[in-house]
Amino acid sequence: MRSGDCTIHSNSPKEQLSLGALGSYGWLSGEPTEFQTWAARSGKWRVYQPGQFVYFSGDAADGIYGLASGGLEVTFPLIAGEPVVLHRAQVGFWIGDNAELSATPRTISLMAATECRMLHLPHEAIRKLLDDQPKYWQSFYRLATINTNIAVGLLAEVLSLTLRARVCRRLLQLTDPSRDVTVTQEDLSKMLGVYRSSLRPILKYLAGTNAIRLGYRKISVVDREALMRFKDEQ
Structure with a gap:
């Protein structure tokens, strides 16, 4: 199933003031309060069922996604399109920054391993924020650094442990x-x-x-x- 089949919620007034677990865990929890407020107001909550894809390798970037509950599988099509599982993500994980910031197609696929509740920060909202307040580029680069460190850490484990x-x-x-x-x-x-x-x-x-x-x-x-x-x- 493609991402269009997921359940999308319009944020209630309460949700606009709360990020759930994303306000306590992961990248967004360490960002300034005003940035977190923007994310809560701009994001859309989406629910994915086990085995449902959030997006596929080759898809155009449409923003970034934060995992508030459940688990995700990050896969990469290595040989003849056969997917290799790179990472099993947990609550607080954010993904999509690479394609979003570079304006290039997705290089990985993202699938719900269990029922997942995710906050989607749309491409349009991110671009408007960065046009209006370029200082927040640094926040998104911090996310890119976190995900780079995860990838390097996984590679180091394979090579040394x-x-x-x-x-x-x-x-x-x-x-x-x-x-x-x-x-x-x-x-x-x-x-x-x-x-x-x-x-x-x-x-x-x-x-x-x-x-x-x-x-x-x-x-x-x-x-x-x-x-x-x-x-x-x-």
Whole structure:
């Protein structure tokens, strides 16, 4: 399903004064109050269902998106259009800045991994803000820096850490407050860029040490400290 199929809400007066979780987590929470107020008034809330695409690689830029609830998968078409999962994003994550600021087509695709509530800051509103108040270019470049650091960090993990360390890091990142990770072993293998046959013995080992518990379509983190011990393994 394309983004046009999502549920779009007109902001209520209350929503115009609140950014929800985006006011407390991620890029926008660190920006000036007046910038946050502009975002709350200019943005539109959108709800996406699991498996629904927010946008595709090659689409024209239409603004940026902030994740207020749920989880997102960031994918890149590598070989013959086959998507590679680059990142599983959590609350506070913002995306779309690269294409928006450079006025180029999207290079990645963005899909809802679970039901997602997102704030969309439209292209027209961003351009008007920057035309009227160029000082806010710096705010958007801060977002670009955050996302560059995420990409560089993921690359560094692949090049320097063991697969067990990367599995532990991803499970720690994905764990929600209930300590459940709603992800299949196949999805986890895609995020890490490995075959399931390589992932399976590591999950079996972690389950054998009671660090995790394997269930149907989810992995429960039983002992975060046990995962922490392996997360820097080289």
